């Protein structure tokens with residue numbers, strides 16, 4: 123499903139954010155990406171989204187080498203990946219319903235399909251009652267659930283989350299994890315970068331650890347890691 | 354197909370929304386486009402008029418036209434006619450009475466001919482048109498004609514043509530420079546206006562990118578917005594030129610500067626062409642303005 127082959131990323135300022143990354147994620151897996159601040163987690167995600175280009179190596183998504191994809195085709199790559207960020211990134215002047223429907227409108231979905239699908243995903247993230255609220259009328263956890271609903275409404279095979287619980291208190295963070303876990307249970311591959319030690323430790327999923335740009339650990343049913351590499 | 358159509362409808366809708374939200378700045382864009390087109394219109398009319406004069410004059414290249422004083426006797430006419438026939442190089446001589454002159458003018462004016470109906474007295478003069486055997490006789494014949502009594506004016510056009518061509522070239526060149534500069538200015542103003550919308554919608558654009566919106570989908574509404582400003586600007590200037598020129602044409606006619614009016618392009622002929630040219634340029638400036646402003650913004 124996702125494969126990194128000998129991937130290097132050096133930014134223009136000569137920071138080597140990723141060094142020779144080799145990583146294979148299979149369909150339906152749930153993978154935690156951990157590592158101290160500045161380790162290169164977000165960089166890895168940006169490469170997948172083609173927000174940044176690797177300096178060397180190949181990245182395969184759905185059997186396609188996305189490093190060779192032309193700029194014009196990038197939007198179509200992104201339609202295969204749902205993304206969730208720490209800061210939610212919702213449109214403040216649109217309701218919950220509209221924020222989610224928006225993702226379908228821009229790819230030209232049929233209005234009927236939109237009316238069917240949006241309530242469905244809103245109920246999946248348990249937000250049916252808030253459909254007509256605006257983002258600033260919601261709690262942090264609710265906002266993150268809206269952004270998850272938006273990420274999955276077009277049914278992408280992969281969901282990527284960059285510290286989705288970073289702005290939330292522990293209880294709310296667990297709500298989000300339950301939602302992500304549900305989505306994974308329906309067959310979506312999930313890759314989540316996080317600093318949330320407790321969550322990683324108790325979910326017993328595959329853990330990939332990056333340290334100073336290198337992949338130093340890849341463990342099935344792993345934990346967050348020791349105190350030296352985390353902070 | 355249906356999907357593309359929906360996407361397209363969405364883009365157009367957003368373009369209109371953008372224009373409406375941005376209407377304050379939009380006025381600046383529209384005014385600048387109108388100003389450019391107005392100046393273009395004036396230059397165009399000037400050039401067309403000069404071209405007309407040159408053209409009219411050129412057909413009389415191997416002709417000399419003489420205008421007679423009013424109140425001559427029949428004997429005078431005979432005397433003048435004979436003197437001319439005796440000159441070397443004269444091929445033919447045609448008399449045009451002032452009544453005939455007016456008829457000819459009416460035919461040339463087509464739809465605007467009604468303007469000539471209301472004249473109280475014929476402002477033209479009796480004249481002769483002299484066809485030359487060859488242009489080489491022109492100079493001498495012209496100087497001889499000037500010595501004949503009863504002839505008020507002699508029109509021979511070679512030097513006039515040369516001067517007119519020169520003036521026309523200056524106007525063309527000056528017009529192109531001014532219009533070029535003004536076009537750049539309005540592209541700049543439009544691009545700034547569009548930039549305001551782009552900035553206001555930056556968050557949205559960013560999210561659109563993550564959800565997989567194509568560049569066309571993201572750019573579309575801004576280009577539509579620019580084009581709408583261009584179209585409105587064009588419409589405003591077309592109306593101003595239409596009414597302005599019609600008024601000008603009419604008042605020139607009312608005041609009977611007839612010798613000048615002959616050369617003016619009648620408004621009905623002019624406005625259609627101007628409308629097409631202005632619309633094309635307005636749309637061009639609008640689209641270009643938004644493309645310029647989008648270039649830097651949409652590179653992720």
Ligand SMILES: Nc1ncnc2c1ncn2[C@@H]1O[C@H](COP(=O)(O)OP(=O)(O)OP(=O)(O)O)[C@@H](O)[C@H]1O
Pocket residue numbers: 133134135137138139157158159160161162163164165166
């Ligand atoms: N656009 C950029 N230009 C230059 N250097 C960058 C850029 N983005 C990230 N870096 C650098 O690359 C390294 C990895 O950054 P990255 O954002 O991938 O870390 P991270 O693991 O996501 O950290 P955090 O846990 O704090 O989010 C850091 O040293 C960072 O300063």
Ligand SMILES: [Mg+2]
Pocket residue numbers: 163164165284
């Ligand atoms: Mg990060």
